[in-house]
Amino acid sequence: MFIVVGERINTSRKKVQEAVANKDIQYIKDDVTRQQAAGAHYIDVNAGARIGHEKEDMEWLLKIIQETVTIPLCLDSPDPEILEMAYGMVKDRPMINSISLEKERYEAMAPFLKGKDCNVVALCMDDTGMPKNFEDVIERAKRLVKGLEDIAIDRESIFIDPLIQPISVDTSKGIMAIDSVSGIMKELPGVHTICGLSNISYGLPQRKIINRTFLSLLMYAGLDAAIIDPLDDKIMAALKTTEMLMGNDDYCVKYLKGVRAGQIVF
Amino acid sequence: MADFQNIIDTLIEGDQEKLLSLAQSALDEGISAKEILEKGLMAGMDIVGEKMEAEDMFIPEVLMCARAMTAVINNLLKPLLAAGDVSAAGKVIIGTVKGDLHDIGKNLVAMMLESAGFEVYNLGADILPDKYVEEIKDKNADILCMSALLTTTMPMMKVTIDAVSEAGLRDQVKVMIGGAPVSQDFAEQIGADGYASDAGSAIRLAKEIMKR
Numbered sequence: 001m002f003i004v005v006g007e008r009i010n011t012s013r014k015k016v017q018e019a020v021a022n023k024d025i026q027y028i029k030d031d032v033t034r035q036q037a038a039g040a041h042y043i044d045v046n047a048g049a050r051i052g053h054e055k056e057d058m059e060w061l062l063k064i065i066q067e068t069v070t071i072p073l074c075l076d077s078p079d080p081e082i083l084e085m086a087y088g089m090v091k092d093r094p095m096i097n098s099i100s101l102e103k104e105r106y107e108a109m110a111p112f113l114k115g116k117d118c119n120v121v122a123l124c125m126d127d128t129g130m131p132k133n134f135e136d137v138i139e140r141a142k143r144l145v146k147g148l149e150d151i152a153i154d155r156e157s158i159f160i161d162p163l164i165q166p167i168s169v170d171t172s173k174g175i176m177a178i179d180s181v182s183g184i185m186k187e188l189p190g191v192h193t194i195c196g197l198s199n200i201s202y203g204l205p206q207r208k209i210i211n212r213t214f215l216s217l218l219m220y221a222g223l224d225a226a227i228i229d230p231l232d233d234k235i236m237a238a239l240k241t242t243e244m245l246m247g248n249d250d251y252c253v254k255y256l257k258g259v260r261a262g263q264i265v266f
Numbered sequence: 267m268a269d270f271q272n273i274i275d276t277l278i279e280g281d282q283e284k285l286l287s288l289a290q291s292a293l294d295e296g297i298s299a300k301e302i303l304e305k306g307l308m309a310g311m312d313i314v315g316e317k318m319e320a321e322d323m324f325i326p327e328v329l330m331c332a333r334a335m336t337a338v339i340n341n342l343l344k345p346l347l348a349a350g351d352v353s354a355a356g357k358v359i360i361g362t363v364k365g366d367l368h369d370i371g372k373n374l375v376a377m378m379l380e381s382a383g384f385e386v387y388n389l390g391a392d393i394l395p396d397k398y399v400e401e402i403k404d405k406n407a408d409i410l411c412m413s414a415l416l417t418t419t420m421p422m423m424k425v426t427i428d429a430v431s432e433a434g435l436r437d438q439v440k441v442m443i444g445g446a447p448v449s450q451d452f453a454e455q456i457g458a459d460g461y462a463s464d465a466g467s468a469i470r471l472a473k474e475i476m477k478r
Binding site: 012048051078104125127165166202 | 321324325365367368369374391418420421447
């Protein structure tokens with residue numbers, strides 16, 4: 001099953017930041033209720049944008065969201081202290097977003113993750129920057145999996161993010177990402193791959209058509225999770241249709257149900 | 267009379283072969299390399315910057331124009347340009363702040379500033395405040411450009427500005443900032459002189475700032 005992580009609860013989004021600043025409980029409740037109804041499997045919660053308020057904002061958001069939805073949360077912060085608090089607050093096994101190979105980040109996150117029962121997003125980023133080519137991504141993915149397995153995070157709980165880079169700057173970046181996903185899935189059996197899609201379309205017009213077409217290509221390459229906006233009807237329609245076309249929807253039941261519910265639109 | 271308009275239009279189309287041949291013809295007619303550079307290529311890139319800001323042109327097209335311009339400069343004009351022929355529009359130090367490795371947008375800004383006639387020192391990514399300070403001193407820079415793509419590294423912009431002030435260089439350089447989470451409000455909060463949302467507007471801002 002393809003896993004959808006809903007990206008909307010992020011205080012760098014203007015409306016969410018306003019809701020947090022004004023303690024607008026109803027806004028957050030409505031948003032996450034709609035995300036779950038639209039098919040999200042996790043709600044990502046990022047409270048990092050109001051500098052100096054991350055801890056209180058995260059606590060406030062988690063409390064409301066937990067009362068509202070029945071799906072687990074994706075705790076999105078680089079700060080292990082905030083993650084420790086958040087981890088203690090959630091009912092269901094969360095996803096932690098994220099660890100990377102950047103030395104400072106790795107050394108902060110590894111002790112936090114050790115022995116925790118959670119899924120982990122692991123970014124193919126190290127101190128030299130973004131991966132330059134396919135080989136770079138695979139090498140970094142292997143290092144991440146080895147490091148996480150060493151601290152008792154099992155492979156099935158690891159979601160490798162190969163890091164999507166803008167195709168506007170270098171037209172080989174689309175194929176690099178596609179090859180990276182299939183390479184990771186082949187060479188590290190059991191592991192998951194995840195990504196945010198929107199980087200691919202940076203610097204180009206009509207970004208949404210690029211993002212959702214790219215999602216279909218990546219799914220065929222083996223991508224089994226994505227951080228997206230579940231309230232974007234068209235990307236969700238592309239996702240369900242791709243699942244059906246790939247033979248992951250017996251008798252096309254989910255696709256047809258989606259059409260009847262008005263969820264498959266073009 | 268050289269047809270600078272044709273050079274400008276061809277640059278905007280990003281047609282490298284045609285641009286090379288037009289520049290060669292202009293040289294054959296006796297037009298100076300300096301004039302071709304300033305009235306043709308740089309004038310064309312100005313328009314490219316404006317079009318980019320207006321979302322009439324997009325990154326791949328801008329890169330194509332820059333590639334065509336660079337080909338003309340490297341293959342035809344460089345050997346003919348005397349030192350001091352072209353006075354820089356200003357000296358710019360540019361880099362992504364400490365802790366942040368994102369460099370795509372920052373490199374675009376560097377490239378566009380360069381094609382607009384600025385002397386650009388691109389320090390790269392993950393740059394310590396002290397490094398910026400050292401380079402500002404060393405290059406006697408007019409403008410400091412900083413980029414941050416993460417909410418967690420944005421505060422480093424303020425730290426860097428403070429370091430520049432402490433080194434007594436704040437009156438010498440204007441500070442421009444950019445990056446996805448950065449805004450005009452944030453620029454004002456941390457005491458930067460300006461914010462640009464894309465490479466096109468960065469050029470306009472840099473030129474405007476040099477006049478202040």
